[in-house]
Amino acid sequence: xxxRLSVELLGFVALTAIVAELPRFVGDxxxxxxxxxxxxxxxxxxLSILTGYSGQISLGHGAFMAIGGYxxxxxxxxxxxxxxxxxxxxxxxxxxxxGIAGLLVGVPALRLSxxxxxxxxxxxxxxxxQLPKKFDHFxxxxxxxxxxxxxxxxxxxxxxxxWIYYLTxxxxxxxxxxxxxxxxxxxxxxxxxxxxxxxxAASSGISLARYKTLAFGISAFYAGIxxxxxxxxxxxxxxxxxxxxxxxxxxxxxAVGGLDSLPGLxxxxxxxxxxxxxxxxxxKWLNHLPALSLDPKQPGISSVxxxxxxxxxxxxxxxGVGGLLRRVLHPLTTxxxxxx
Amino acid sequence: MGTRILLLCxxxxxxxxxxxxxxxxxxxxxSATEIHLGSSVPLSGEAAIAGNVARGADAYFKYVNDKGGxxxxxxxxxxxxxxxxxxxxxxxxxxxxxxxxxxAVFSSLGTNNNLAVRKxxxxxxxxxxxxxxxxxxxxxxxxxxxxxxGYIPPYAEEGAIYGRYVVKNLKRAKIxxxxxxxxxxxxxxxxxxxxxxxxxxxxVAKVGYDPTSAxxxxxxxxxxxxxxxxxxxxxxxxxxxxAFNAVSRLGWKPQIFxxxxxxxxxxxxxxxQKAANGSISIVFGKDPASPQWATDKGVKLFQxxxxxxxxxxxxxxxxxxxxxxxxxxxxxxxxxxxxxxxNLSRQGVMNAATHLTERGNPFVLPGIVIHTTPSSxxxxxxxxxxxxxxxxxxxxxxxxxxxxx
Numbered sequence: 001x002x003x004r005l006s007v008e009l010l011g012f013v014a015l016t017a018i019v020a021e022l023p024r025f026v027g028d029x030x031x032x033x034x035x036x037x038x039x040x041x042x043x044x045x046x047l048s049i050l051t052g053y054s055g056q057i058s059l060g061h062g063a064f065m066a067i068g069g070y071x072x073x074x075x076x077x078x079x080x081x082x083x084x085x086x087x088x089x090x091x092x093x094x095x096x097x098x099g100i101a102g103l104l105v106g107v108p109a110l111r112l113s114x115x116x117x118x119x120x121x122x123x124x125x126x127x128x129x130q131l132p133k134k135f136d137h138f139x140x141x142x143x144x145x146x147x148x149x150x151x152x153x154x155x156x157x158x159x160x161x162x163w164i165y166y167l168t169x170x171x172x173x174x175x176x177x178x179x180x181x182x183x184x185x186x187x188x189x190x191x192x193x194x195x196x197x198x199x200x201a202a203s204s205g206i207s208l209a210r211y212k213t214l215a216f217g218i219s220a221f222y223a224g225i226x227x228x229x230x231x232x233x234x235x236x237x238x239x240x241x242x243x244x245x246x247x248x249x250x251x252x253x254x255a256v257g258g259l260d261s262l263p264g265l266x267x268x269x270x271x272x273x274x275x276x277x278x279x280x281x282x283x284k285w286l287n288h289l290p291a292l293s294l295d296p297k298q299p300g301i302s303s304v305x306x307x308x309x310x311x312x313x314x315x316x317x318x319x320g321v322g323g324l325l326r327r328v329l330h331p332l333t334t335x336x337x338x339x340x
Numbered sequence: 341m342g343t344r345i346l347l348l349c350x351x352x353x354x355x356x357x358x359x360x361x362x363x364x365x366x367x368x369x370x371s372a373t374e375i376h377l378g379s380s381v382p383l384s385g386e387a388a389i390a391g392n393v394a395r396g397a398d399a400y401f402k403y404v405n406d407k408g409g410x411x412x413x414x415x416x417x418x419x420x421x422x423x424x425x426x427x428x429x430x431x432x433x434x435x436x437x438x439x440x441x442x443x444a445v446f447s448s449l450g451t452n453n454n455l456a457v458r459k460x461x462x463x464x465x466x467x468x469x470x471x472x473x474x475x476x477x478x479x480x481x482x483x484x485x486x487x488x489x490g491y492i493p494p495y496a497e498e499g500a501i502y503g504r505y506v507v508k509n510l511k512r513a514k515i516x517x518x519x520x521x522x523x524x525x526x527x528x529x530x531x532x533x534x535x536x537x538x539x540x541x542x543x544v545a546k547v548g549y550d551p552t553s554a555x556x557x558x559x560x561x562x563x564x565x566x567x568x569x570x571x572x573x574x575x576x577x578x579x580x581x582x583a584f585n586a587v588s589r590l591g592w593k594p595q596i597f598x599x600x601x602x603x604x605x606x607x608x609x610x611x612x613q614k615a616a617n618g619s620i621s622i623v624f625g626k627d628p629a630s631p632q633w634a635t636d637k638g639v640k641l642f643q644x645x646x647x648x649x650x651x652x653x654x655x656x657x658x659x660x661x662x663x664x665x666x667x668x669x670x671x672x673x674x675x676x677x678x679x680x681x682x683n684l685s686r687q688g689v690m691n692a693a694t695h696l697t698e699r700g701n702p703f704v705l706p707g708i709v710i711h712t713t714p715s716s717x718x719x720x721x722x723x724x725x726x727x728x729x730x731x732x733x734x735x736x737x738x739x740x741x742x743x744x745x
Contacts, residue, residue: 029439
């Protein structure tokens with residue numbers, strides 16, 4: 001077991017090294033794209049704790065991202081009692097505000113499970129975009145709120161994109177570590193027990209109410225952080241920045257990454273970003289296949305490609321990238337562990 | 341778990357290896373042989389038809405390139421789809437500046453979309469040229485946003501024209517207003533109120549609709565209940581279509597005014613004609629669907645360019661006014677680039693764009709002079725009124741000069 005721990009830590013160190021070095025090898029704009037992948041990754045980490053570990057399905061995590069994003073926008077544009085807050089400090093606040101919202105949603109979630117819970121959370125995702133329209137003086141309506149483009153602080157000599165990249169991935173790595181500590185400890189065992197059987201978990205003395213609400217709160221906190229970073233990177237929020245479909249994409253990313261595989265979620269995050277923004281490139285690649293000719297400029301092609309890739313991925317790796325890696329590496333790692 | 345991470349490392353390295361690095365240049369987007377312009381427009385979604393503005397401009401640039409370009413430089417025009425979503429417009433614009441390294445952003449479409457990127461373009465000192473939105477702020481707030489200039493007639497002035505027309509010609513008007521509830525619709529409404537002046541009380545009902553809503557029939561029903569005899573449709577795309585349909589279905593017969601952006605012939609031709617007939621709007625471009633311009637040189641030129649250089653053009657596109665508007669602004673853009681001279685800089689092109697006196701743009705109405713000064717950034721300020729009858733728009737009256745601000 002100690003060997004396993006050190007292998008995991010080694011992996012984490014390697015990931016940190018890659019994250020630190022990557023911007024040197026890619027263009028400036030690519031760094032921005034990778035930063036957005038990092039934001040999706042953070043949201044997926046939270047969703048994984050909720051869905052992968054505690055077994056509660058949420059189709060409304062886009063709304064928690066929106067809460068985080070709007071918190072940042074309001075604090076930096078309107079300010080707190082008239083004093084604009086630095087974008088950096090709004091990130092933890094956005095996480096906490098979204099986390100509180102998550103705890104509140106977690107309360108009714110106690111009484112509902114499965115499909116019914118999914119519907120409730122979907123309802124939140126559908127109704128949230130109406131709020132900024134209703135309170136448009138405060139929240140900016142459909143015109144939205146325009147933030148200042150982020151600048152590296154304290155005279156750091158990097159581009160905006162590199163700064164956002166390091167900020168996002170720095171936070172992402174810390175949150176990955178937190179999530180990892182959480183799920184491998186007592187809380188993680190309790191959540192998994194609840195997922196596998198609520199009755200069995202309750203009869204072993206696990207407080208369902210406490211852990212289910214907690215899972216919602218933590219996962220909404222993660223989504224809030226992601227939303228806040230997204231608002232900073234885009235320098236703009238309006239209801240369309242966090243559309244209903246975003247919640248669905250997050251579930252897609254979770255399934256592709258693997259429900260309870262934390263690092264596998266990076267692949268899920270990358271997939272939902274690149275299929276949304278580079279489906280035309282995928283269409284061009286697909287044209288190399290025989291008997292296929294797609295026009296990458298055709299409207300609607302991105303949705304078709306998105307759907308097709310998703311079907312293929314789910315057919316080939318139904319357990320997600322995490323599950324695939326586990327299956328491939330299983331013989332190797334078991335040998336490694338038995339030797340210890 | 342750890343080994344999994346190692347594999348991810350390998351994946352990360354592959355991604356890194358395949359990505360190309362960007363390198364900075366003196367003036368981004370300009371070389372000895374190329375000028376790179378970018379734009380963000382809706383090519384999908386419900387406002388997709390308006391994206392034809394960019395396709396029209398693209399065809400015109402290719403035509404200019406074939407004739408030698410501007411001082412030997414060919415214009416490359418990259419237009420990205422934003423689905424009329426301001427969030428995606430921000431993303432596209434950042435991509436245009438940072439990855440595509442465009443020289444300037446030209447003719448991006450939509451009021452909210454342009455508002456969302458105005459600050460970041462000005463902060464980066466990238467020209468935001470000939471915005472495809474008539475929101476007054478793009479021409480008016482140049483002190484705060486010196487890198488921005490509008491193009492089409494300001495919406496507030498358009499509203500004022502309808503107001504003055506009502507005061508002069510429709511003595512017993514009771515006006516109902518359907519407007520898009522954002523800066524775009526509210527600009528038109530404010531202009532209408534100003535144009536009505538003392539007669540502002542003749543507005544008996546006004547109902548806004550949310551630009552993301554599904555249908556405006558409920559709003560039209562509400563407006564009909566006010567017993568108004570004049571209806572202002574300050575809408576966009578599918579909403580104006582729905583408004584005409586609703587008016588016809590409800591058996592209402594008001595005098596309709598429909599704002600320029602939602603009065604395309606292609607749209608007017610498919611709504612119920614008993615509602616559409618007699619509608620009034622303004623016009624500044626030559627409408628290729630109008631029989632009046634069937635033998636016009638400008639429209640002929642437009643059609644030949646579009647046939648030769650347009651991407652995936654069908655016969656319907658040759659009569660689509662969005663394409664002519666795009667060509668009109670591309671014509672002004674090329675004029676501006678010529679005026680900016682051989683040593684092209686971003687400051688230089690802004691200077692040229694704010695000192696324009698362009699006569700004889702073949703794609704706008706005869707007599708219109710496109711004129712700007714550093715403190716008057718509304719290039720198009722002359723329009724005519726037009727009336728829809730017999731399946732076509734027919735201009736009437738003289739050129740009207742707007743006085744923005």
